[in-house]
Amino acid sequence: MSALDPYALRIRGRALAAARAWFNDHAYVDVPTPGRVRSGAMEPYLYPLSSGTMQLRTSPEFALKRVLASGMGRIYEIAPCWRDREHGPWHAEEFLMLEWYRAGASLEDIMEEFTSLVAHLCAALNLHPTSWRRRTVGQLLLEHAGVSLRDATAEDLSEHQESWDDAFHRCWVERIEPHLDGSLLVYDWPASQAALARTRHTTEGCVALRCEAYLFGHEVANAFDELTDRQILLERWNDHNALRVSGGEAPHPIDEALLDATGKLPRCAGIAVGFERLIAVLCGWDNLHRAQVSP
């Protein structure tokens, strides 16, 4: 796709070393997990690549949660991941995902660690540090689209005839995301988009305890206050599979080991960072492929 860029690869290398040093200093254990897995994803719009009878992971989350449930309290992995049908300046079929999980942590704790890590990377790369603002999805919807998250119907969010979640995402892409400049932590997503996060009731309705970090308009990280309920996870998995099947897609294989581990998880939080995307955005590049060696 692009020519090799030794300058960008040196930056990525320096950032990887700095990240590992940060995790060492914070008593995290580096736990590499397999790239080939029984189930590559549970979310409806992730498309794992096949590898023989197995799939390639779209994130190391399932395996790392099994490790967390086994009793390790602070773990991280910088994991090559694969996602089919994602192409463009800011997407690559294969990319590095940095994930870490901490037993006993809240969403706030993990976002504090994220901002601390980004500050550490900026220092290592001689970049200006960023100061993070925070908003809820409800505040952004009201501010930029003039609708209330709790009361908005699909018709309020989109002129197209589509599901509430699709209408929300179209509104997000067209009317909210173009306004997300600087560094922003976005909390309290619609409960229907909780994925593997727990939910709670707020004045904006039932929301997912999820946070997405946006840097200069690009989503660079997604964190969960992790779901620890086996039954709820199974219900969501089945709902997502029903949605996939209705759209003509194959259902995601249900990862029984993950279901069991989820029921044994302590209260915990975790975060996933698109590593090359983060580096490219911090450095002001116009794509993440500069920080990769093309296949």
Added chain:
Amino acid sequence: MYQTSDIRKGLKVEIDGAPWTVTEFQFVKPGKGCAFTRTRLKNLISGSTLDRTYKTGETLAPADVEENEMQYLYNDGEAFHFMNNESFEQIEIPPTVLGKSSLLLVEEMVCRVLFFKGQPVDIVLPTFVELQITYCEPGARGNTAQGVSKPATLSTGAEIQVPLFVEQDSWVKVDTRDFSYVERVKR
């Protein structure tokens, strides 16, 4: 029909009965949502722009557009007559489609004509054309306090600005995109 994965710069699509071309596009995928392709489109007739977002799975209608090289023949007072250089087919283009371009047309000039559903809708002249000045003030008389240029009328009827040293009856090269003077030419 085109799929969102077919979206490229230069793709020509029909929206609300008009032809548009994609000038910019970006794949976007919200964290937990389906993928979209953000596009910026330019109207092939009016030049106006439009932003549209397409969800993966949505389709775009191809625009029935065709571009042909056509030679300008003559103007019969009502329409401008052109000939397709390959098929020798002759067509009439009304002055409304030509707009200001008609003021720089010279016989035998080869232009690119855009057809939408078989009808000519736009014309692109060669970037540069050489024309004779049929009228302008002599250099000295046009030399006003502020003036570094003066108006000149071309053989085709267009009026452009030329430097003061350019004299009547001389030939000049003109940029058809903005009607600007480029240089004098010897004929």
